[in-house]
């Protein structure tokens with residue numbers, strides 16, 4: 001039987017607030033066995049950009065990333081957010097190593113081609129170095145991945161953190177029995193976004209399509225679920241979407257093939 005590995009993705013609303021981040025790090029530190037943490041930080045990037053007089057624009061859940069915005073996201077994701085998390089995990093006895101996709105060529109991407117929209121310096125993942133990550137993990141290191149990748153020609157590229165989580169989980173599924181958990185500020189995928197207790201316990205692709213058509217599932221939840229189905233189809237054992245403070249409970253929405 002293959003060894004188990006948990007990949008946790010934590011979004012910007014949780015990492016932005018000290019209290020919710022600390023609780024998440026406590027819970028993450030308590031997860032037994034091999035694990036990887038993937039973080040976002042979109043809200044912190046938007047805040048700093050505003051303070052610097054740079055306007056933020058999102059299209060289909062992705063940030064339009066011009067040269068100035070790329071500097072901001074590199075500072076925020078690769079610097080502040082990543083290093084705060086790494087230090088917080090070290091304080092909890094977790095031997096964390098912060099990585100962007102450029103470090104040890106962990107995630108190579110290609111600049112998103114311009115079609116209807118020019119996203120600028122946004123990368124689509126092409127290759128994840130699962131072998132290197134696997135070696136680190138087997139040595140007892142806990143990778144903490146920032147949502148930045150590189151193209152191999154010297155350019156850093158901004159990449160959606162849910163995509164980083166999905167692609168990393170897929171690549172590591174060649175080596176481990178992977179559970180992927182997307183955690184955020186709600187209890188799961190909700191039937192009614194205003195009713196916290198309307199969690200959909202299981203979700204199939206057909207139900208997903210139906211909910212999108214009805215407007216029940218929208219915005220950032222659409223790419224999150226697309227990444228979830230893709231991960232399951234590519235060998236990830238289990239995908240769950242749940243409340244950040246409940247990553248060690250069996251609640252939330254379980255994604256089905």
Ligand SMILES: Nc1ncnc2c1ncn2[C@@H]1O[C@H](COP(=O)(O)OP(=O)(O)O)[C@@H](O)[C@H]1O
Nearest residue numbers: 011012013184188189190216217218219220221
């Ligand atoms: N049916 C739904 N249930 C829960 N959240 C939903 C739903 N439809 C849309 N959302 C939105 O999706 C958001 C999560 O996606 P996103 O903003 O990308 O999160 P993250 O910060 O975790 O990356 C939630 O904050 C919520 O506003």
Ligand SMILES: CC(=O)N[C@@H](CCC(=O)OP(=O)(O)O)C(=O)O
Nearest residue numbers: 011012040041042062063160161
């Ligand atoms: C290309 C792109 O959109 N990148 C994202 C990366 C951060 C992210 O995904 O953060 P959350 O998980 O907090 O949303 C962005 O800059 O917002």
